[in-house]
Amino acid sequence: MRILVVEDEPKTLHAIQQGLEENLYEVDIAYDGLIARQLAMRNNYSLIITDIIMPGLNGFVLSRELRESGIQTPILMLTALGETEDKVNGFDSGADQYLVKPFQFVELLARVRSLTKRGSSTLMTHQTLKFEGLEMNLDTKVVTRDGQVIELTAREFTLLEYMMRNQGRVLSKVQLAENVWDIGFDTGTNFVEVYINYLRKKIDKNFDTKLIHTVFGMGYVLKKE
Amino acid sequence: MRILVVEDEPKTLHAIQQGLEENLYEVDIAYDGLIARQLAMRNNYSLIITDIIMPGLNGFVLSRELRESGIQTPILMLTALGETEDKVNGFDSGADQYLVKPFQFVELLARVRSLTKRGSSTLMTHQTLKFEGLEMNLDTKVVTRDGQVIELTAREFTLLEYMMRNQGRVLSKVQLAENVWDIGFDTGTNFVEVYINYLRKKIDKNFDTKLIHTVFGMGYVLKKE
């Protein structure tokens, strides 16, 4: 099982290489997109892992060019939070999976395993949550409403994700604290309200129909009216 | 099974009451230490849960007075981070367990269960990690070196705890990142080094013998020399 890893940051590259080799994969490495393209054309890899931001040829272009050359090798793309613009543009570049840095190594391994299983790659659809024009991509961590990208912090993302998974259900502040913060009830402070406020500013403020609603004395719901 | 809950913050009090009642405990409540004392004297509770900071009579004094009156009811004391001074002073007030706020409700329940099991309460010793004058109380989250209290943030505490549990072992930065941050390797940044630096300032700087050592190219160790 031979894997190509493309990454311009030496430390990250070697960490990935070492980790994969410890798991008995054969690993080739490339520091930039141009070399990666050469290697990928010449060899028949089982998987290509590539960063987005690179000198020479970025991950999207690499991915697209390989696909255009008829190379079907699964591609796992590594992204960093904050490369949002690029990410949105590159969704259709031909990559099979995205993994947002920083990540656990075990998670990378899991993806490598599933992507190298024959036939399974095409079955993997990007995991997203949707509700009324609001869309969360759980792989890339990109959130959009009506196509417009919304930047969320880690905590805001987790909160919104929980509300999305329970859309239409009224969630008490204790419930939110338990599930989003892993906190029972401190309730010396009003952090849930503060974060609801943050979310509203980002998700509802510039739109006509509001999605986050207060149920007095009960909690908050994500719903249409 | 009857439990007395003492807490001056109404929201917290009612949240605890409700949670316990849902788990089929009978709950009495008191808003301050004086009423709590009266109730505890009159009734034979299976457990008393009390906050430290309260009007009238604080948790420590309450605890001590009850013990002096011959009342052996197990006491679970709730503390908030930052009440360090008090906590250190109150270790021997007679409380059986400490729980630092904020906490998960399931954790409170677990403690309630174990404290209400006959005979088990005396077996519960405070869980602490020790190494060369350095002491971490995992219940109260109080850290001391040679008796001197050291204030740590949550992240610093987790890092030190991990190093204490692996004292003498060289821990690589990847290993620390995995276990303390749940991060595989991002390594675009040097956050581990930064936090080692924070810890050193608090734990080693004002002491002659240093406990945190760098092993060049390998990582960090907690050891004597």
Next chain:
DNA sequence: CTTCAACTACTAAAATTCTCATAGTTTTAA
């Protein structure tokens, strides 16, 4: 219909966490 108490919204600031740039140190290799 008022008034009160409980609850929620919002603003500002404090604390913590994380990032980045620079300087210093150690090892390796010529």
Next chain:
DNA sequence: TTAAAACTATGAGAATTTTAGTAGTTGAAG
């Protein structure tokens, strides 16, 4: 022995998370 490369220390600041206080709403009771 010296220079380069790799690694580590440290300070400063940006971003995020959390706390705290005040103002504004809502629902209920009289």
